[in-house]
Amino acid sequence: MANLNKTSRRDFLKIAATAGGGLFIGFSWSSCDSPKMKVLTNEEVLAQSKHFNGYLSISPSGDIIIYSPNPELGQNIKTSFPMVVAEELDADWSRVRVVQANLDTEHFERQVTGGSGAMPHSWERLRKAGATAKYLLVAAAAQKWDVEASTLLTSNGMVTHRESGKTISYGDLVEDASQIDAPEEVILKESKDFKLIGTPVKNVDNPSMFTGKPLYGLDFYRQGMLNAMIQRAPFGMKIKSVDDSEAKAVKGVDDVVVFNNNVAVVGKTTWPLMKAKRLLKISYEPDGLVESTEDHDRLFKEMLDSKEATSMRKDGDVDKAFRNAAQIVTSEYQCPFLSHSPMEPMNFFAHVKNGSAELVGPTQTPERARMETAKLLGIEPENVTVQITRLGGGFGRRLAADFVIEAVELSRLLNAPVKLTWSREDDMTGGAYRPAVRYRFQASLDAGGNMTGYKLRGAGINAGNSTRQDNFPSGCVDNLLIDTIEHKSPITTNPWRAPITNFLAYAEQAFLDEVAYTAGKDPVQFRLDLLNKGKRSPVGDVNYDIDRMIGVIEMAADKSNWGQKSNVKQGFSVYFSHRSYVAQVADIEMDNNEPVLKKITAVTDCGIVVNPTGANHQVRGGIVDGMGHAMFGNLTFENGVSKQKNFDTYRLIRMKEVPEIDVHYVNNGIDPTGLGEPALPPTGGAIANAIFQATGKRLRSQPFIEQMEFPDTKMRIGRS
Template sequence: MKTVTKASRRDFLKIAGTTAGGLFIGFNWFSCDSPKVEVLSTEEILSQAKSFNSYLSISPTGDVVIYSPNPELGQNIKTSFPMVVAEELEADWEKVRVVQANLDAEKYDRQLTGGSGAMPHSWERLRKAGATAKFVLVAAAAKTWNVPAEEITVEKGIISHKGSGKKGHFGEFVAEAAIMTAPEEVTLKDKKDFKIIGTPVKNVDAKDIYTGKPLYGIDFQREGMKHAMVQRAPFGMKIKSVDDSAARSVSGVTDVVQFGTSVAVVGNTTWPLLKAKKLLKVEYEADGAVESTADHDRLFAELMAKGKAEVKRKDGNVDAAFKSAAKVVTAEYQCPFLAHSPMEPENFFAHVQGDKVELVGPTQTPDRARQETAQLLGIPPENITVEITRLGGGFGRRLRADYVIEAVEVSRAINAPVKVTWSREDELTGGAYRPAVRYRFEAALDANNTLIGYKLRGVGMNAGNTTRENNFPSGAVDNLLIESIEHKSTITTNAWRAPITNFLAYAEQSFLDEVALAAGKDPVDLRMELLNRAKTNPVGELGYDVDRMIGVVKTAAEKSNWGKNPNVKQGFSVYFSHRSYVAQVADIEVQGGSPVLKKVTAVTDCGMVVNPTGANHQVRGGIVDGMGHAMYTNLTFENGVPKQRNFDSYRLIRMKEVPEIDTHFVDSGFDPTGLGEPALPPTGGAIANAIFAATGRRLRSQPFIEQKEFSDIKLEIKRA
C-alpha cells in the first residue's frame, strides 16, 4: 500500500546549483536521528563537504552522491541509509556514492549513533527525501518534453516517457528541477515494489577496508601534529606528586603535561611515548573510595539484604501471593564489570587555536565532543568543527568524550595540533565499563503450578535503573514487584552494548527456566503460557508487543526443532530490547561424555529488513559478542586498578569457539526497528539453559568458565 506523507514548505527547501547545473534539495530533520537531505551538484558537494551533513546530490552526469550523517561503527548505517533514499528516488545503486558527513548542529537534531535508533527515527524522513527528489525530477522532465507527469516512469536513474519514446538520466533535468514547485505531499512506494530495500547490498566501505585505505581515527595524520599518550590516576585517587625527569630524557619526547588527574607525555611519534609513560613516577592519594572487587561482593550482599530500593513497578498484592504460594523459587544472578574492548582503541585529534578548535576522530556523539570542548575552553560551540572518521568499534564506549577532552587539554597546553592515542592497556584500565550488577529473583507458584507472584531486585554499580520494569514477564503476572538499588562507585561506567539488558536478559531467561523446572513445564510452554496471559488478560502496562514476541518464540521453536531430538539438549531464550524481538535456541550434544555446543538458532523480528547482508552480520555479531562475554570475560579491580590489562588476561572469545549460527528473520509488517543491539541479550540465557539441560549444572554468574559449576563440564564447541 502506498503511503502519502506531507512535506511542508517549512520542511522543504530547493535551490539551483550554481556551478554545473546541479540541484540542492533540503529537508528539516528535527525530531529524528538523521537530519535533512540536500541535493547539490557533485562539484558543490566536493567543494563544500564541511558545510553539509546528510544530503543527496545529483550531478549533471546523473551520478548520485549521498552524505551519511550518523557515525559508522560497524552497524552498517552508512550503507542502509542511502539504500532507503535511493529506493524512493529510483536511483541506479551502481551510480550511488556515499560520503561520511561532518558535524553540523544547525542542520542536525540528533547526529549520533547509539541505542539502535537511527533507522527507526529516520525511516520515513529518508523515504520522503528520495520521493520528493524524484517528484521534482519527474516534473522537470514532463515540462521539458511537454508530456503529462503521470505518464512518466523512473527506473535505475532513467526517466522515460513510453508514448514519445523519450528518456534521459537524472542529471539532464536537475537544472529545470531546481525551479519546480515543491509538493505539499509526496506518495511513498508500496513496500512490495521495493527493488533496493530488502536486497543484499555490500558495505559501501568494504573495498576501502580490505585494501587498507585510511578510514579510521587511528589512521588520521596531519603534517606537523604532535602525538600524546596519557597516564591516568587509578579510580578513586588523585595526583599527589609527579617526577617526570626520566620520561623527559627519552629521545623523541618533547613535553610532559599535567591536567586534572592525568599526565600526558608528548612527542613526535607514539613509540617513544610508550616507553616514556612507563618511566613516569606518579604518587597518588585517595580522593574517594578506592574500590576492589572483594569490596563489591560484600556491598552486593549488604545492599541486596537491606539496601533501600526504589520501587520501579508493583502490580497486585505481592505479599499475599507469596504467603499463599505452594512453592517459592529463589535465585541470585551476578555479572562483573566489562570493558568495551573496541578493536581500535580510543584516539582523537585536536587543534586549539585561540577561540577556535578543530576536532577529528571516531566518536558516537560528535556534538557531545563539541559541547564538552566548548565548556572546557569557555568558547562558543559554533567555533568548533568536528570531522567524523569511521569507528573501529564502539559498543557504547565512544558515547563519552573523555578521550576527546584529553586531546583538547594537551593541544591547549602545548599550543600545537596533537593526536592522543590510547594503548590497549589504557583502554582496559582507564575506560568506562559495563556496570557490575546482581539480581535476586523470586517466583511464587500455586498448587496448580501457575505463576502467581514475581519479584525482582537489582543492585548495580553506577548502573542507574538496573531493570526494564515494563518488559516481559511484566504484564503476565498478577502480583509483581520490581525494585532497583544503585551504589555510587568511583569506577566510571558507561552504556555497554544493549545497556542493562545485556545481562538482565540472561538472568531473567535463566530464572524462567528455573521456574519452568519447578512447575514441571517445558520452558517454551511456560513462556507461551505467560505471553497468552499477557495477551488475553494483561496486568498493568505492557512495554512490549505480545504478538511480535509470540511470533519469534513460535518460529524459533519451529526452526530449531525444539524438543524433537532426544540426543540434542536445548536451551531457550527470548528477549525484547531496542524495539526488536529475538528468540534463540542453543543446541548441545553429548559426545564422548562431554557436552558439545553445536549451534545457535536465532529468530529476529526487527520489522522490515533494509539490507539482509547487514542484518545477518548484526545478528551474528551480537550472538558472538553475547556468547563470548557471558562465557569468558571478566574485569576485576584491586585498589582502584583493573587486574586485567591486556588480552592475555582479559579473555575474549576466539574464532574456533564460535558454533554454527542459523539466522532467520520474521517479516511482521512493521517499519524497521532496532538491530545493532537486540541479538546480544538473549544469547547468554540460551547457552546457560542448554548447559543445564545437558549437565544439570545451573550457571548463575558470568563468566561461566570461572564458575565451579562449569569447571568440570569441559564444554566443547564445534561447528557443524
C-alpha cells in the same frame, strides 16, 4: 494502497541551479541517526553540491550525493540509509555517493549514533527525500516532452515515456527540475514494489577498508602535530609525586606534562611515548573511596538485603501471592564489570587556538564533544568545529567525551595541535566499563504450577536503574514487584552494547527456566502461557507487543525443531529491546562426557529488513559478542585498578569457538525497528539454559567459564 505523506517545505528545501546546473533537494535530518555512502572522490561532482542542512543532491553527471550527519561505527547505516533514498528515487545504485558531514547543529539534529535508533528514526524521512526528488524529475520530463506525468515510468536513474519509449537520464533533467516547486505531498512505494530494499548489498566502505585507505581516527595525521599518551591514576587515587627523569631521557620524547591527576608524555610519534610511559615513577595516595572486587561482593549482599531500594513497578498484592504460594523459587544472578574493547582504542585530535578549537576523531556524540570543549575553554560552542571520522567500534564507549577533553586540555597547555592515543592497556585500566550488577529473583507458584507472583531486585555499581521494569514478564503476572538500588563508585561506567539488558536478559531468561522447571512445564510453553495470559487480561501497562513476542517464540521453536532432536539438549531465550524481538535456541551435544555448543538458531522481528547482508552481520555479531562475554568476559579490581590489562588476561571469544548460527527474520512488513543491539541480550540465557539441560548445572553468574567444572565434564564450545 500506497502511503500518502504530507511533506513540509521545512523538510525539503529546493535550491535553484548552481554553477553545475544541479538539482538539490534538502531535507531535515532531525530524528535521524546516520546515513552515509561510498566515499566521494570526484571533486568536480562534489564542487557542484552546496551544503545547507542535511540533503540529497543530484548532479548533471547523474551522481546522487547524500551528506551523512551521523557517525558510522559498524552498524552499516552508511550503506542502508542511502539504499532507502535510492529505492524511492529509483536511482542507479552505482551512482550513489556519500560525503561525511561535520558537526553542524544549524542544519542537523541529533547527530548521535547509539541506541539502535538510526533506521527507526530515519525510515520515513529518507523515503520522502527520495520520493520528492523523483517527483520533480518526472515533472521536468513531463514538461520537456509535453506529456502527462502519469504516463512516465522511472527506473535505474532514467525516466521513460510509456507510449513512445523515449528515455532520459536524471542527470539531463536536473536543471529543469530545479525550477519546479516541491510538492506538499508525496506518494511512497508499497513494500511489495521494493527493488533495492531487501536485497543484499555490500558495505560501501569495503574498498577503502580492504585497501587501507584512511577512514578511522587512528589514521588521521596533521603536519606539525604532537602525539601524546597519558598515564591515568587508579580509580579513587590521586597523584602524590612524579619522577619523570627516565621517561624524559627516551629519544623522541619532547615533554612530560602533569595535569588533572594525569601524566602525559609528548613527542612526535607514539612508539617512544609508549616506552617512556612505562618508565614513569608515580606514587599515589587515596582520594576518597578506593575499591576492590572483594568490596563489591560485600556491597552486593548489603544492597540486596537493604530496605532502601527504589520501587520501579508494583502490580497487585505481592506479599499475599507469596504467603499463599505452593512453591517459591529464589535465585541470584551476577555479572562483572566488562571492558568495551573496541578494536580501535580511544583517540582524538585537538587544536586549541585563540578563542576556538578544532576537533577531529571518532565519537558517537560529536555535539557532546563540542559542548564539553566549549565549557572547558570558556568559549562559545559555535567556535568549536568537529570533524567525524569512521569509528573502529564503540559499543557505547565513544558516547563519552573524556578522551576528547584530554586532547583539548593538552593542546591548550602545549599551545599546539595534539593527537592523543590510548593504548589497549589504557582502555582496559582507565576506561569506562559495563556496570557490575547482582539480581535477586523470586517467583511464587500455585498448586497447578502457575506463576502467581514475581519479584526482582537489581543491585548495581554505577548502573543507575539496573532493571527494565516494563519488559516481559511485566504485564503478564498478577502480582509483581521490581525495585533497584545503587552504589556510587569511583570506578567509571558507561553504556555497553544493549545497556543493562545485555546481562539482565540472561538473568531473567535463566530464572524463568528455573521457574518452568520447578513447575514441571516446557520452557517455551511456559513463556507462551504467560504471554497469552497477558494478552487476555493484561496487568497494568504492557509496553511491548505481545503478538510480536509470541511470533518470534513460535518461529524459533519451529526453525530449531524444539524438543524433537535426539541426543541434542536445547536451551531457549527470548527478549525485547530497542524496539525489536529476538528468540534464540542453543543446541548442545555431549561428546565424551563433555557438553559441546553446536548451534544457535535466532529469529528476529525487526520489521522490514533493508539490507540482509548488514542485518545478518548485526545479528551474528550480536550473538558472538553476547556469547563471548557471557562465557569469558570479566574485569576484577584491586585497589582501584583492573587486574586485567590486555587480551592476554581479558579473554575474548575466538573464531574456532563460534558455533553454527542459523538466522531467520519475521516478515511482517512493518517499518524497521532497531537491530544493532537486540540480538545480543538473549544469547547468554539460551546457552545457560542449554547447559542446564545437558548437565543439570545452573549457571547463575558470568563469566560461565569460571563455573564450567562439572563433576566429570568440562564445557567445550565451537563446532569441533
